[in-house]
Every structure is written in C-alpha cells, then in structure tokens.
Amino acid sequence: MTAPPIDTRGWPPGLVEIAARIGAEAALKLAREYGGVRLYVPQTMRSGHPIARLIGMVAAQALCDWRPGEQLELPTLYAMRAKKTMIIKAEGSNRAIARSLGVSERYVRQVRNAGRTRTGEPDLFE
Numbered sequence: 001m002t003a004p005p006i007d008t009r010g011w012p013p014g015l016v017e018i019a020a021r022i023g024a025e026a027a028l029k030l031a032r033e034y035g036g037v038r039l040y041v042p043q044t045m046r047s048g049h050p051i052a053r054l055i056g057m058v059a060a061q062a063l064c065d066w067r068p069g070e071q072l073e074l075p076t077l078y079a080m081r082a083k084k085t086m087i088i089k090a091e092g093s094n095r096a097i098a099r100s101l102g103v104s105e106r107y108v109r110q111v112r113n114a115g116r117t118r119t120g121e122p123d124l125f126e
Helices: 013-022 024-034 050-055 057-066 079-089 092-101 105-116
Strands: 038-040 072-073
Touching: 013 024, 013 057, 024 050, 024 079, 050 057, 079 092, 079 105, 092 105
Parallel strands: none
Antiparallel strands: 038 072
C-alpha cells in the first residue's frame, strides 16, 4: 500500500517551487532537515552527498540540475503555522492526512476540531 500524495497547499511558496522541481516528498524531507537555514547545492551531485542520502539520488540530481552551485534558503514548514493550514485545507480521512503530512491522526483530529463550533460549522470569526 502506498502513502497518499503529499498535499502542498498551505506550504510557503519557495517550498512549493522546490517541490515542483524535485517532488513533494523530497522537498518535505529537505524542509524538515534544513528548513530555516541555507543549503549549498553542489555543482555535481555524488551518491554519498548528504542531500543525496536524505532525498535520494534522482531528486538530488534534479535539485543540482536546477540550482547548481547555489545557496538555497530553505523555508521551514512551521512558518505561519503551515502544517495546521495544510491539515485544515486537506481533503480525505484523518488517517490519510496524518500519513501524508507525517503527523499523528490524533493531531489531525485536534486541528480539525479546533476550528469548528458546536454545530460542526467553521467559526467565521476566528
């Protein structure tokens, strides 16, 4: 069974751009590991490079082809409560959302329930 695709809605624009080049899963791994700091992309990617070990050689090579020899300012997913926004905007079961975002099902329920009134409708004034 494969994991559902990662929903990039609510991600910072810079991370969405990276995801478009190397894939959402690889971009998410980079953000978790290097978010908020600069990351040097080498001119030539080697299989033993830390980026290649983290995201895989195919994605690492795509990153290298796109931005060789550059310093990337990797945004963090935690800026502007991005993960909560992604959960709120995501469609599907709590389980599927939890798996795609790397959080617990309980956390998805908490975030989704926090924005609802007793009638089950979103609170327009929050």
